[in-house]
Structures are given as C-alpha cells and as structure tokens.
Amino acid sequence: MIDGDTFVDADGRKIRLLAIDTPEKGEPYYEEAKDELKRIIDDRRLRFEFGSESNDRYGRLLAFVFADDSIFVNARLLEEGLGRAYFFEENMLESPYADRLCQSQKVALHAGRKIWSLEKPRAETRYFGNPHTLRFHRPSCNSVERSDTTSLLRSTNRDYFLEQCYSPCRNCKP
Ligand SMILES: [Zn+2]
Structure with missing residues (x-):
C-alpha cells in the first residue's frame, strides 16, 4: 500500500x-x-x-x-x-466513466464531506475554465492572461467547474 x-x-x-x-x-x-x-x-x-x-x-x-x-x-x-x-x-470526458466520476464528486462537494469540509481558498468574483486542459483559474492567473479568453468558460461559481470535473490550477490555486 x-x-x-x-x-x-x-x-x-x-x-x-x-x-x-x-x-x-x-x-x-x-x-x-x-x-x-x-x-x-x-x-x-x-x-x-x-x-x-x-x-x-x-x-x-x-x-x-x-x-x-x-x-x-x-x-x-x-x-x-x-x-x-x-x-x-x-479525452477523459469521453470515458464511459466520466459522468459517474463527476457525479460522485458532486455528491461529496454538496454534502461537504472530508476534503470538501476544509477551508476554501479565497473567493473570486469570477473564474475561468479551460475546456481543453480541464483546469480552472483565478482571473489574474498567467494562464488566463495568455489565453484567448473567448475560448474559456467563465462562471462566478467555483462549484460550477468542480461539478464538471475541472481541477483547480496548481499555480493560482483557485
Ligand atoms: Zn491558474
């Protein structure tokens, strides 16, 4: 183990x-x-x-x-x-298990189980998600500034991205 x-x-x-x-x-x-x-x-x-x-x-x-x-x-x-x-x-989104995994994360997130009970990172008024990398970012992140923002998804809600199995960027830690 x-x-x-x-x-x-x-x-x-x-x-x-x-x-x-x-x-x-x-x-x-x-x-x-x-x-x-x-x-x-x-x-x-x-x-x-x-x-x-x-x-x-x-x-x-x-x-x-x-x-x-x-x-x-x-x-x-x-x-x-x-x-x-x-x-x-x-291409992991095309996996037959993607929905099941996202659903499982959503259940834990909304119930505030274990890691979802920990203190959340400082909130932003909006977040950007990159549908190619499946990462989401703070507006100030270099990855956002470098991107064509029309190709990014945006939401005021951090959970919106977590529910779709996007991961927080390791640099800006949203
Ligand atoms: Zn970032």
Whole structure:
C-alpha cells in the first residue's frame, strides 16, 4: 500500500487510480484516504480497466479499478470526499466513466464531506475554465492572461467547474 490513489496489486504491479487525486502525505485526510483504499480493496477480487495511455511517467499503470465487480473504487473515493477528480486530458470526458466520476464528486462537494469540509481558498468574483486542459483559474492567473479568453468558460461559481470535473490550477490555486 502506498497512498490513497496508488497501490501494489497481487502481481506486484504499481496501480495508480485513474482520474482522481487523493491527499498527499502531510495534507489533511491523507491517512484516511490511504486506509479507506486499503479497506475497499483488501480481500476483494480486483478488475482493472486501463486508460488510453496505460503507463504514467513513474511507470505506474493507470487504471479504473473495480472490486468484486460491484465497487467502482475510483468513484467510491470521490463520493466519500477522500479525493478529487483529476482529468488530465480532454479525452477523459469521453470515458464511459466520466459522468459517474463527476457525479460522485458532486455528491461529496454538496454534502461537504472530508476534503470538501476544509477551508476554501479565497473567493473570486469570477473564474475561468479551460475546456481543453480541464483546469480552472483565478482571473489574474498567467494562464488566463495568455489565453484567448473567448475560448474559456467563465462562471462566478467555483462549484460550477468542480461539478464538471475541472481541477483547480496548481499555480493560482483557485
Ligand atoms: Zn491558474
């Protein structure tokens, strides 16, 4: 067991849960996410569906994981508020599981579960979302200033982007 979104399977392969991010070591709910992943997958038969690019740059296999065929592990962690959706490429929206993952994040977000109960970043009066990168930004972010703003989605509501599985930009941290 490594953390909330990575584990070693019975064949010794390193599996990274696709399309989600769980808290890093030192962040709130890191231990909870790790323990929960272990609890969900232990002693269960696992089935993997690999993404279009199955290996990441750390040599991990990126996968949607199903436990006993009944539990969609990636979505379960989102639904419990122990991770956030992380769609790193536009074509992930075409995945048959995209809606399910967004729905799971939405449920946790609106219920204020775990990571969604933490203090929110300083609010903006509007946000910009890039439909190609699936990231959203503060208006002052370099990525917004560099973009043709007509190609960006805008909303006064941060949740609007989170509900669609956009991730907060790592630079401007909206
Ligand atoms: Zn940004």
